[in-house]
Amino acid sequence: MIFPELFRMSICAAIVIGFVGINALFLVWLERKVSARIQLRHGPLYVGWQGTFQTLADAVKLLGKELVLPKQADKFLYLAAPLIVFTPALALFLVLPIGPGWIIQDLNIGMLLVFALANISFLGIFVAGWSSNNKYGVLGSMRAVAQNISYEIPLLLSVMGVILLAGTFKMTELISFQQQQGWFIWKQPLAFLIFFCSALAEANRAPFDIPEAESELVAGFHTEYSGMRFAMFFLGEYTAIFVSSAIAATLFWGGWLGPAFLPPAAWFFVKTYAIILAVIWVRWTFPRLRSDQLMAFCWKILTPAALVNLLVTAFLATWIN
Amino acid sequence: MNKIINFLKAAWSLIAGIGVTIRYAFKPRVTLEYPKKRLTPPRFKGPISFVRDEKTGDHLCISCNACIKICPSACMSLKAERDANNKRILTDFKVNHNLCSLCSLCIQVCPTDALEHSMNYDEAAYSQKDFIHDLLEPFPKPVVTKVKTESPSEPSPGGVVL
Numbered sequence: 001m002i003f004p005e006l007f008r009m010s011i012c013a014a015i016v017i018g019f020v021g022i023n024a025l026f027l028v029w030l031e032r033k034v035s036a037r038i039q040l041r042h043g044p045l046y047v048g049w050q051g052t053f054q055t056l057a058d059a060v061k062l063l064g065k066e067l068v069l070p071k072q073a074d075k076f077l078y079l080a081a082p083l084i085v086f087t088p089a090l091a092l093f094l095v096l097p098i099g100p101g102w103i104i105q106d107l108n109i110g111m112l113l114v115f116a117l118a119n120i121s122f123l124g125i126f127v128a129g130w131s132s133n134n135k136y137g138v139l140g141s142m143r144a145v146a147q148n149i150s151y152e153i154p155l156l157l158s159v160m161g162v163i164l165l166a167g168t169f170k171m172t173e174l175i176s177f178q179q180q181q182g183w184f185i186w187k188q189p190l191a192f193l194i195f196f197c198s199a200l201a202e203a204n205r206a207p208f209d210i211p212e213a214e215s216e217l218v219a220g221f222h223t224e225y226s227g228m229r230f231a232m233f234f235l236g237e238y239t240a241i242f243v244s245s246a247i248a249a250t251l252f253w254g255g256w257l258g259p260a261f262l263p264p265a266a267w268f269f270v271k272t273y274a275i276i277l278a279v280i281w282v283r284w285t286f287p288r289l290r291s292d293q294l295m296a297f298c299w300k301i302l303t304p305a306a307l308v309n310l311l312v313t314a315f316l317a318t319w320i321n
Numbered sequence: 322m323n324k325i326i327n328f329l330k331a332a333w334s335l336i337a338g339i340g341v342t343i344r345y346a347f348k349p350r351v352t353l354e355y356p357k358k359r360l361t362p363p364r365f366k367g368p369i370s371f372v373r374d375e376k377t378g379d380h381l382c383i384s385c386n387a388c389i390k391i392c393p394s395a396c397m398s399l400k401a402e403r404d405a406n407n408k409r410i411l412t413d414f415k416v417n418h419n420l421c422s423l424c425s426l427c428i429q430v431c432p433t434d435a436l437e438h439s440m441n442y443d444e445a446a447y448s449q450k451d452f453i454h455d456l457l458e459p460f461p462k463p464v465v466t467k468v469k470t471e472s473p474s475e476p477s478p479g480g481v482v483l
Contacts, residue, residue, distance in 0.1 A: 038342050041352045285342040286335070 012104045015092045020239050027276065028055040028239045034277065035284045040295060048139035058077035065227030070133050071130070073224070082232035084124030088117040090240035091172035096246050097171045099256050099265040110164060110171040114247055115156055118202060122148035125204070125211065128233075140223070143291050144211030147201055150298045151208075155198035157306035162251050175255040183254040190309045192252045194302055196278075201298070203237055210291050244246040245275035257265040258268040361440060366423050369416050370439040371456045380437035384409045388427035388436060396420035397427065405466040412463050418444070418452040432454050 008292040029044065036043030044051025071077065095110040097103045107113055122145055129141020130231060162184050163169060164279060171195055185192055201208040225233065249271035259266035289297065340404070353360060372381040384401035391400035428436045446452060 034346075037346045040345060040348060040350050042354070045354075050407055274474075281339070281342060285338045 009104075010188065014092065015287060016104075016300055020090060020093075020235070022121070022241075023242055024053045024235050024238045025059075027242070028058070028234075029278075031280050031283075032110075034280045038281070038284045059231065062227050062231045067229065068224065068228050070224050072133040074131040074133070077127050079229075080237070081124050081128035081131060082229045084127060086124075086232050086236035086239070087122045088120040089236050089243055092117050093169055096176055097250055097255050099263070102256075102265060103171060106170065106172050109169045111159065111169040111174070111251075113150070114243075115159075116242075118190075119157075121240065124236075128225070135221045135226050140211050144204060146291075146304065147204070147208065147211060147294055147298075150295060151198045151201035151302075152302050154194050154302035154306045155202060157310055158188075158194035159251060160306075161188050161191045161309050164313055165309070165317060168238060171250065173257075174251065175234070175257065178254045179257055183257075185250065185252045188252065188309070188313065191313075192248070192303060194306050194309065195248055196275075197297075197302060199248065200282065201294070202277065203244060205237065205238040206279060207242060207286040207289050208284075208294055209288060210294060228259045239275060242272065245279065246272045248275050335429070340445065364476055365438065365440050365442065366425065367439040367441045368418050368423075368444060368454060369421065369427065369436055369456070370454070372435055372437050374389070378456070381433040382411050382414065382431075383433055383435075384411045385432060387430045387432065391426050391430045392421075392422065393426065394420040402465045408461050410465050411457065412465070413471075414456045416454050416456060418454055419449050 027263070032054070033043040033051070043182075043209060044054035047054045047057050060234065069078065092114060094104050095107055095113055097106075102237050125144045125148070126141045129137040129139075132138075162174070163186070168174065200206040204211050245318070246268070253271050253275075255271075256264035256268040258264070259268075354371055371382065373379075374381055382399075388400065389397045389399060396417040396419075398413075398415050398417075399411060401409045401411050404410050423438070425438070426435075428438070444452075
Protein backbone atom coordinates (compact mmCIF):
# COMPACT_ATOMS: atom_id res chain seq x y z
CA MET A 1 0.00 0.00 0.00
CA ILE A 2 1.07 3.55 -0.43
CA PHE A 3 0.17 4.56 3.09
CA PRO A 4 3.55 4.09 4.78
CA GLU A 5 5.19 6.01 1.94
CA LEU A 6 2.57 8.76 2.08
CA PHE A 7 3.02 8.98 5.82
CA ARG A 8 6.78 9.23 5.48
CA MET A 9 6.47 11.91 2.82
CA SER A 10 4.08 13.95 4.96
CA ILE A 11 6.41 13.81 7.93
CA CYS A 12 9.37 14.78 5.75
CA ALA A 13 7.40 17.64 4.19
CA ALA A 14 6.47 18.97 7.62
CA ILE A 15 10.05 18.74 8.82
CA VAL A 16 11.38 20.44 5.67
CA ILE A 17 8.92 23.33 5.89
CA GLY A 18 9.69 23.80 9.57
CA PHE A 19 13.39 23.67 8.86
CA VAL A 20 13.12 26.18 6.04
CA GLY A 21 11.39 28.66 8.32
CA ILE A 22 13.91 28.29 11.11
CA ASN A 23 16.78 28.38 8.63
CA ALA A 24 15.56 31.64 7.14
CA LEU A 25 15.29 33.18 10.62
CA PHE A 26 18.75 31.99 11.50
CA LEU A 27 20.34 33.06 8.22
CA VAL A 28 18.93 36.57 8.32
CA TRP A 29 20.29 36.99 11.83
CA LEU A 30 23.62 35.45 10.86
CA GLU A 31 23.95 37.72 7.86
CA ARG A 32 23.22 40.82 9.90
CA LYS A 33 25.70 39.82 12.59
CA VAL A 34 28.46 38.84 10.18
CA SER A 35 28.03 41.95 8.08
CA ALA A 36 28.09 44.06 11.26
CA ARG A 37 31.29 42.37 12.37
CA ILE A 38 32.94 43.08 9.07
CA GLN A 39 31.85 46.70 9.25
CA LEU A 40 33.07 47.16 12.85
CA ARG A 41 29.63 47.52 14.35
CA HIS A 42 27.29 45.38 16.47
CA GLY A 43 24.24 44.42 14.44
CA PRO A 44 21.01 43.51 16.27
CA LEU A 45 21.67 43.50 20.00
CA TYR A 46 18.62 44.06 22.12
CA VAL A 47 15.79 41.85 20.88
CA GLY A 48 16.58 38.55 22.59
CA TRP A 49 20.12 37.43 23.36
CA GLN A 50 22.39 39.23 20.88
CA GLY A 51 19.42 40.04 18.72
CA THR A 52 18.33 36.49 17.88
CA PHE A 53 14.64 37.36 17.93
CA GLN A 54 15.13 40.37 15.66
CA THR A 55 14.14 38.39 12.58
CA LEU A 56 10.98 37.22 14.33
CA ALA A 57 10.15 40.83 15.13
CA ASP A 58 10.71 41.72 11.48
CA ALA A 59 8.46 38.88 10.38
CA VAL A 60 5.72 40.12 12.70
CA LYS A 61 6.13 43.58 11.22
CA LEU A 62 5.87 42.20 7.69
CA LEU A 63 2.73 40.29 8.62
CA GLY A 64 1.11 43.52 9.67
CA LYS A 65 1.70 45.31 6.38
CA GLU A 66 -1.05 46.07 3.93
CA LEU A 67 -1.17 43.61 1.03
CA VAL A 68 -1.26 45.85 -2.02
CA LEU A 69 -2.56 44.65 -5.37
CA PRO A 70 -1.72 47.18 -8.11
CA LYS A 71 -4.76 48.12 -10.10
CA GLN A 72 -3.61 47.14 -13.57
CA ALA A 73 -1.62 44.17 -12.40
CA ASP A 74 -2.29 40.74 -13.75
CA LYS A 75 -3.88 39.35 -10.63
CA PHE A 76 -3.27 35.65 -11.03
CA LEU A 77 0.37 36.04 -12.05
CA TYR A 78 0.99 38.63 -9.39
CA LEU A 79 -0.24 36.31 -6.65
CA ALA A 80 1.43 33.23 -8.10
CA ALA A 81 4.89 34.71 -8.57
CA PRO A 82 6.19 34.43 -4.98
CA LEU A 83 5.07 30.81 -4.91
CA ILE A 84 6.85 30.03 -8.16
CA VAL A 85 10.04 31.48 -6.71
CA PHE A 86 9.78 29.73 -3.38
CA THR A 87 8.49 26.25 -4.17
CA PRO A 88 11.36 24.82 -6.27
CA ALA A 89 13.83 25.77 -3.55
CA LEU A 90 11.64 23.82 -1.15
CA ALA A 91 11.37 20.88 -3.51
CA LEU A 92 15.15 20.62 -3.76
CA PHE A 93 15.25 19.28 -0.23
CA LEU A 94 14.06 16.00 -1.72
CA VAL A 95 17.54 14.95 -2.77
CA LEU A 96 19.78 16.40 -0.11
CA PRO A 97 21.83 13.69 1.60
CA ILE A 98 21.95 14.65 5.24
CA GLY A 99 23.43 11.44 6.53
CA PRO A 100 24.08 7.83 5.51
CA GLY A 101 20.67 6.68 4.36
CA TRP A 102 19.08 9.96 5.47
CA ILE A 103 17.78 11.19 2.18
CA ILE A 104 14.14 11.77 1.44
CA GLN A 105 14.23 10.19 -2.00
CA ASP A 106 17.43 8.77 -3.43
CA LEU A 107 16.71 9.28 -7.09
CA ASN A 108 18.96 7.84 -9.77
CA ILE A 109 19.07 11.25 -11.37
CA GLY A 110 19.27 13.25 -8.16
CA MET A 111 21.79 15.75 -9.47
CA LEU A 112 19.78 16.33 -12.64
CA LEU A 113 16.69 17.05 -10.59
CA VAL A 114 18.63 19.71 -8.72
CA PHE A 115 19.38 21.59 -11.91
CA ALA A 116 15.92 21.09 -13.33
CA LEU A 117 14.28 22.54 -10.24
CA ALA A 118 16.78 25.36 -9.85
CA ASN A 119 15.77 26.54 -13.29
CA ILE A 120 12.14 27.11 -12.40
CA SER A 121 12.57 29.88 -9.85
CA PHE A 122 13.78 32.41 -12.36
CA LEU A 123 10.41 32.11 -14.09
CA GLY A 124 8.86 33.32 -10.86
CA ILE A 125 11.11 36.37 -10.88
CA PHE A 126 10.18 37.13 -14.47
CA VAL A 127 6.48 36.77 -13.74
CA ALA A 128 6.77 38.95 -10.65
CA GLY A 129 8.31 41.84 -12.52
CA TRP A 130 6.00 41.55 -15.50
CA SER A 131 2.77 41.23 -13.59
CA SER A 132 3.49 44.22 -11.36
CA ASN A 133 2.71 46.60 -14.20
CA ASN A 134 5.69 48.69 -13.17
CA LYS A 135 8.49 49.63 -15.55
CA TYR A 136 11.14 49.26 -12.88
CA GLY A 137 9.81 45.84 -12.07
CA VAL A 138 9.94 44.79 -15.70
CA LEU A 139 13.47 46.09 -16.13
CA GLY A 140 14.57 44.32 -12.99
CA SER A 141 12.99 41.06 -14.03
CA MET A 142 14.48 41.25 -17.52
CA ARG A 143 17.92 41.61 -16.05
CA ALA A 144 17.23 38.82 -13.60
CA VAL A 145 16.12 36.48 -16.36
CA ALA A 146 19.18 37.26 -18.47
CA GLN A 147 21.43 36.70 -15.50
CA ASN A 148 19.79 33.48 -14.38
CA ILE A 149 19.64 31.71 -17.71
CA SER A 150 23.21 32.70 -18.51
CA TYR A 151 24.64 31.39 -15.26
CA GLU A 152 22.87 28.05 -15.57
CA ILE A 153 25.47 27.04 -18.13
CA PRO A 154 28.66 27.33 -16.08
CA LEU A 155 26.72 25.83 -13.17
CA LEU A 156 25.97 22.68 -15.11
CA LEU A 157 29.30 22.46 -16.88
CA SER A 158 31.28 22.75 -13.68
CA VAL A 159 29.32 19.94 -12.09
CA MET A 160 29.75 17.80 -15.21
CA GLY A 161 33.40 17.35 -14.30
CA VAL A 162 32.41 15.82 -10.99
CA ILE A 163 29.74 13.65 -12.58
CA LEU A 164 32.22 12.49 -15.20
CA LEU A 165 34.64 11.27 -12.57
CA ALA A 166 32.00 9.64 -10.41
CA GLY A 167 30.01 8.20 -13.28
CA THR A 168 26.64 8.68 -11.60
CA PHE A 169 23.99 11.26 -10.85
CA LYS A 170 22.89 9.54 -7.68
CA MET A 171 23.61 11.49 -4.51
CA THR A 172 24.48 8.58 -2.25
CA GLU A 173 26.86 7.13 -4.81
CA LEU A 174 28.59 10.48 -5.21
CA ILE A 175 29.29 10.47 -1.51
CA SER A 176 30.44 6.87 -1.41
CA PHE A 177 32.76 7.65 -4.32
CA GLN A 178 34.24 10.46 -2.27
CA GLN A 179 34.53 8.19 0.70
CA GLN A 180 36.75 5.83 -1.25
CA GLN A 181 38.62 8.20 -3.51
CA GLY A 182 38.91 11.45 -1.61
CA TRP A 183 36.83 14.59 -1.80
CA PHE A 184 36.25 16.20 -5.17
CA ILE A 185 37.66 19.54 -4.04
CA TRP A 186 41.17 18.18 -4.51
CA LYS A 187 40.42 16.87 -7.97
CA GLN A 188 38.22 19.70 -9.24
CA PRO A 189 39.18 22.94 -7.46
CA LEU A 190 38.39 25.11 -10.50
CA ALA A 191 35.00 23.48 -10.79
CA PHE A 192 34.26 24.42 -7.21
CA LEU A 193 35.11 28.06 -7.83
CA ILE A 194 32.97 28.15 -10.96
CA PHE A 195 30.12 26.44 -9.15
CA PHE A 196 30.39 28.89 -6.27
CA CYS A 197 30.24 31.95 -8.54
CA SER A 198 27.39 30.51 -10.57
CA ALA A 199 25.40 29.55 -7.49
CA LEU A 200 25.79 33.07 -6.17
CA ALA A 201 24.51 34.45 -9.45
CA GLU A 202 21.64 31.97 -9.51
CA ALA A 203 20.50 33.08 -6.09
CA ASN A 204 20.66 36.73 -7.19
CA ARG A 205 23.09 37.36 -4.44
CA ALA A 206 26.42 38.77 -3.45
CA PRO A 207 28.19 40.71 -6.19
CA PHE A 208 25.53 39.59 -8.67
CA ASP A 209 22.45 41.10 -7.12
CA ILE A 210 21.54 43.67 -9.74
CA PRO A 211 17.97 42.31 -10.03
CA GLU A 212 17.12 43.06 -6.46
CA ALA A 213 19.62 45.75 -5.65
CA GLU A 214 17.97 48.26 -3.40
CA SER A 215 19.91 51.23 -4.60
CA GLU A 216 19.55 50.44 -8.27
CA LEU A 217 16.13 49.95 -9.85
CA VAL A 218 14.06 51.03 -6.87
CA ALA A 219 13.72 47.46 -5.70
CA GLY A 220 13.95 45.57 -8.95
CA PHE A 221 11.40 42.90 -9.61
CA HIS A 222 9.81 42.98 -6.18
CA THR A 223 9.03 46.72 -6.17
CA GLU A 224 5.30 46.22 -5.95
CA TYR A 225 5.35 43.48 -3.36
CA SER A 226 4.80 44.22 0.31
CA GLY A 227 4.36 42.34 3.55
CA MET A 228 4.32 38.60 3.48
CA ARG A 229 4.67 38.30 -0.31
CA PHE A 230 7.93 40.21 -0.09
CA ALA A 231 8.97 37.91 2.69
CA MET A 232 8.31 34.92 0.42
CA PHE A 233 10.89 36.16 -2.07
CA PHE A 234 13.41 36.47 0.68
CA LEU A 235 12.53 33.10 2.07
CA GLY A 236 13.06 31.68 -1.40
CA GLU A 237 16.41 33.41 -1.73
CA TYR A 238 17.75 32.21 1.60
CA THR A 239 16.48 28.71 0.97
CA ALA A 240 18.18 28.73 -2.43
CA ILE A 241 21.41 29.78 -0.74
CA PHE A 242 21.09 26.97 1.76
CA VAL A 243 20.38 24.40 -0.93
CA SER A 244 23.20 25.61 -3.17
CA SER A 245 25.63 25.45 -0.27
CA ALA A 246 24.36 21.99 0.63
CA ILE A 247 24.87 20.81 -2.95
CA ALA A 248 28.36 22.33 -2.99
CA ALA A 249 29.17 20.61 0.29
CA THR A 250 27.87 17.31 -1.05
CA LEU A 251 29.61 17.48 -4.41
CA PHE A 252 32.94 18.96 -3.48
CA TRP A 253 33.48 18.71 0.24
CA GLY A 254 32.29 15.19 0.98
CA GLY A 255 28.72 15.73 2.23
CA TRP A 256 28.32 14.00 5.55
CA LEU A 257 31.76 12.44 5.59
CA GLY A 258 34.06 13.41 8.37
CA PRO A 259 35.94 12.26 11.47
CA ALA A 260 33.87 10.36 13.95
CA PHE A 261 33.73 12.85 16.79
CA LEU A 262 30.62 14.40 15.27
CA PRO A 263 27.61 12.52 13.88
CA PRO A 264 27.42 12.56 10.06
CA ALA A 265 24.36 14.82 9.98
CA ALA A 266 26.28 17.37 12.04
CA TRP A 267 29.12 17.30 9.54
CA PHE A 268 26.67 17.99 6.74
CA PHE A 269 25.33 21.06 8.50
CA VAL A 270 28.78 22.25 9.55
CA LYS A 271 30.00 22.16 5.96
CA THR A 272 26.87 23.73 4.58
CA TYR A 273 26.97 26.59 7.04
CA ALA A 274 30.68 27.10 6.46
CA ILE A 275 29.96 27.62 2.78
CA ILE A 276 27.06 29.91 3.68
CA LEU A 277 29.45 31.95 5.80
CA ALA A 278 31.71 32.22 2.77
CA VAL A 279 28.70 33.39 0.72
CA ILE A 280 27.90 36.10 3.28
CA TRP A 281 31.56 37.07 3.49
CA VAL A 282 31.77 37.48 -0.28
CA ARG A 283 28.65 39.62 -0.32
CA TRP A 284 30.09 42.16 2.07
CA THR A 285 33.50 42.31 0.42
CA PHE A 286 32.92 42.98 -3.23
CA PRO A 287 31.08 45.77 -5.01
CA ARG A 288 28.17 44.93 -7.22
CA LEU A 289 28.76 44.00 -10.84
CA ARG A 290 26.98 46.01 -13.48
CA SER A 291 24.63 44.10 -15.75
CA ASP A 292 26.96 44.06 -18.73
CA GLN A 293 29.97 43.17 -16.60
CA LEU A 294 27.91 40.33 -15.18
CA MET A 295 27.12 38.96 -18.62
CA ALA A 296 30.70 39.39 -19.77
CA PHE A 297 31.93 37.54 -16.69
CA CYS A 298 29.62 34.66 -17.42
CA TRP A 299 30.14 34.26 -21.12
CA LYS A 300 33.77 35.30 -21.47
CA ILE A 301 35.27 33.88 -18.30
CA LEU A 302 33.14 31.30 -16.53
CA THR A 303 31.81 29.34 -19.49
CA PRO A 304 35.19 28.93 -21.23
CA ALA A 305 36.77 28.02 -17.91
CA ALA A 306 34.08 25.43 -17.26
CA LEU A 307 34.48 23.99 -20.76
CA VAL A 308 38.26 23.81 -20.38
CA ASN A 309 37.82 22.16 -17.00
CA LEU A 310 35.49 19.57 -18.51
CA LEU A 311 37.87 18.94 -21.38
CA VAL A 312 40.89 18.47 -19.16
CA THR A 313 38.94 16.26 -16.77
CA ALA A 314 37.68 14.06 -19.60
CA PHE A 315 41.15 13.83 -21.09
CA LEU A 316 42.80 12.93 -17.80
CA ALA A 317 40.09 10.47 -16.87
CA THR A 318 40.51 8.61 -20.16
CA TRP A 319 44.27 8.78 -20.06
CA ILE A 320 44.62 7.55 -16.49
CA ASN A 321 42.18 4.71 -17.03
CA MET B 322 50.39 39.14 -22.52
CA ASN B 323 49.09 42.37 -21.00
CA LYS B 324 45.65 40.84 -20.77
CA ILE B 325 46.93 37.90 -18.79
CA ILE B 326 48.82 40.15 -16.39
CA ASN B 327 45.72 42.30 -15.91
CA PHE B 328 43.65 39.22 -15.28
CA LEU B 329 46.08 37.93 -12.68
CA LYS B 330 46.24 41.33 -11.01
CA ALA B 331 42.46 41.44 -10.86
CA ALA B 332 42.29 37.95 -9.42
CA TRP B 333 44.85 38.93 -6.79
CA SER B 334 42.81 42.00 -5.91
CA LEU B 335 39.83 39.77 -5.17
CA ILE B 336 41.88 37.74 -2.72
CA ALA B 337 43.31 40.90 -1.16
CA GLY B 338 39.75 42.17 -0.64
CA ILE B 339 38.78 38.96 1.09
CA GLY B 340 41.81 39.36 3.32
CA VAL B 341 40.83 42.89 4.31
CA THR B 342 37.35 41.79 5.24
CA ILE B 343 38.49 38.89 7.35
CA ARG B 344 40.96 41.12 9.16
CA TYR B 345 38.26 43.63 9.93
CA ALA B 346 36.06 40.90 11.33
CA PHE B 347 38.48 40.50 14.20
CA LYS B 348 38.96 44.15 15.06
CA PRO B 349 37.12 45.72 18.03
CA ARG B 350 33.81 47.37 17.20
CA VAL B 351 33.70 51.15 17.13
CA THR B 352 30.04 51.43 18.10
CA LEU B 353 29.27 53.25 21.35
CA GLU B 354 26.34 51.50 23.06
CA TYR B 355 24.59 54.77 23.77
CA PRO B 356 22.36 54.51 26.82
CA LYS B 357 24.86 52.38 28.73
CA LYS B 358 28.00 54.27 27.78
CA ARG B 359 28.32 58.00 27.26
CA LEU B 360 30.81 60.11 25.40
CA THR B 361 32.51 63.07 27.12
CA PRO B 362 34.16 65.05 24.37
CA PRO B 363 36.28 67.82 25.94
CA ARG B 364 34.97 70.72 23.85
CA PHE B 365 31.32 69.76 23.59
CA LYS B 366 29.02 72.77 23.14
CA GLY B 367 26.05 71.93 25.33
CA PRO B 368 23.42 74.26 26.81
CA ILE B 369 24.64 77.51 28.41
CA SER B 370 25.36 77.43 32.14
CA PHE B 371 27.15 79.46 34.76
CA VAL B 372 30.78 78.89 35.70
CA ARG B 373 31.26 78.02 39.36
CA ASP B 374 34.13 80.00 40.86
CA GLU B 375 36.51 77.64 42.75
CA LYS B 376 37.28 80.04 45.58
CA THR B 377 33.86 81.41 46.47
CA GLY B 378 31.64 78.64 45.08
CA ASP B 379 29.41 81.34 43.64
CA HIS B 380 28.71 82.51 40.09
CA LEU B 381 30.70 85.32 38.47
CA CYS B 382 27.89 87.30 36.81
CA ILE B 383 27.84 91.04 37.46
CA SER B 384 24.50 91.58 35.59
CA CYS B 385 26.04 93.88 33.00
CA ASN B 386 23.49 92.77 30.32
CA ALA B 387 26.20 92.38 27.68
CA CYS B 388 25.14 88.82 26.85
CA ILE B 389 21.48 89.83 26.62
CA LYS B 390 22.23 92.61 24.19
CA ILE B 391 24.44 90.50 21.99
CA CYS B 392 22.24 87.41 21.82
CA PRO B 393 21.00 87.15 18.20
CA SER B 394 18.07 84.95 19.20
CA ALA B 395 17.01 87.18 22.12
CA CYS B 396 16.72 84.21 24.39
CA MET B 397 18.34 85.43 27.60
CA SER B 398 16.80 87.52 30.38
CA LEU B 399 17.98 88.62 33.76
CA LYS B 400 16.75 90.47 36.82
CA ALA B 401 19.01 92.19 39.30
CA GLU B 402 18.58 94.25 42.47
CA ARG B 403 20.78 96.78 44.22
CA ASP B 404 21.65 96.01 47.82
CA ALA B 405 22.70 98.27 50.66
CA ASN B 406 26.15 98.99 49.17
CA ASN B 407 24.63 99.85 45.78
CA LYS B 408 26.06 96.63 44.40
CA ARG B 409 24.06 94.74 41.81
CA ILE B 410 22.96 91.26 42.84
CA LEU B 411 21.60 88.84 40.30
CA THR B 412 18.21 87.45 41.31
CA ASP B 413 17.07 85.76 38.13
CA PHE B 414 18.80 84.52 34.98
CA LYS B 415 16.93 82.50 32.42
CA VAL B 416 18.11 81.20 29.05
CA ASN B 417 15.41 79.95 26.68
CA HIS B 418 16.91 76.92 24.95
CA ASN B 419 13.94 76.67 22.60
CA LEU B 420 15.54 79.62 20.82
CA CYS B 421 19.22 79.38 21.72
CA SER B 422 21.38 78.39 18.74
CA LEU B 423 24.53 77.71 20.85
CA CYS B 424 26.46 80.34 18.89
CA SER B 425 28.68 81.16 21.94
CA LEU B 426 28.48 84.95 21.44
CA CYS B 427 27.31 85.44 25.03
CA ILE B 428 30.26 83.40 26.29
CA GLN B 429 32.70 85.41 24.19
CA VAL B 430 31.36 88.83 25.24
CA CYS B 431 31.00 88.19 28.98
CA PRO B 432 33.55 90.42 30.78
CA THR B 433 33.92 88.10 33.76
CA ASP B 434 33.83 84.78 31.81
CA ALA B 435 30.80 83.78 33.82
CA LEU B 436 29.16 81.68 31.09
CA GLU B 437 30.21 78.38 29.59
CA HIS B 438 28.83 75.47 27.59
CA SER B 439 27.81 72.58 29.80
CA MET B 440 28.61 68.98 28.79
CA ASN B 441 25.05 67.79 29.09
CA TYR B 442 23.49 66.22 26.02
CA ASP B 443 20.58 64.30 27.53
CA GLU B 444 18.24 67.22 27.06
CA ALA B 445 15.04 65.55 25.85
CA ALA B 446 11.92 66.83 27.63
CA TYR B 447 8.16 66.65 27.32
CA SER B 448 7.24 70.33 27.05
CA GLN B 449 8.72 73.62 25.89
CA LYS B 450 8.73 74.96 29.46
CA ASP B 451 11.43 72.46 30.40
CA PHE B 452 13.76 74.09 27.92
CA ILE B 453 13.81 77.47 29.73
CA HIS B 454 16.82 76.85 31.94
CA ASP B 455 17.26 78.77 35.16
CA LEU B 456 21.02 79.19 35.42
CA LEU B 457 20.91 80.25 39.07
CA GLU B 458 19.52 76.93 40.25
CA PRO B 459 22.79 75.27 41.37
CA PHE B 460 23.84 78.38 43.33
CA PRO B 461 22.77 79.59 46.79
CA LYS B 462 19.69 81.82 46.70
CA PRO B 463 20.72 85.50 46.44
CA VAL B 464 20.05 87.58 49.54
CA VAL B 465 19.43 91.30 49.01
CA THR B 466 19.81 93.45 52.08
CA LYS B 467 17.92 96.57 50.92
CA VAL B 468 14.76 96.79 48.90
CA LYS B 469 15.79 99.49 46.36
CA THR B 470 15.00 97.64 43.03
CA GLU B 471 16.81 98.12 39.72
CA SER B 472 14.53 98.09 36.69
CA PRO B 473 14.69 94.61 35.23
CA SER B 474 16.10 94.38 31.74
CA GLU B 475 13.46 93.82 29.18
CA PRO B 476 13.67 91.12 26.61
CA SER B 477 13.26 92.42 23.09
CA PRO B 478 9.90 91.80 21.45
CA GLY B 479 9.48 88.19 20.43
CA GLY B 480 11.95 87.15 23.16
CA VAL B 481 11.23 84.87 26.05
CA VAL B 482 8.05 82.91 25.53
CA LEU B 483 6.33 80.71 28.00
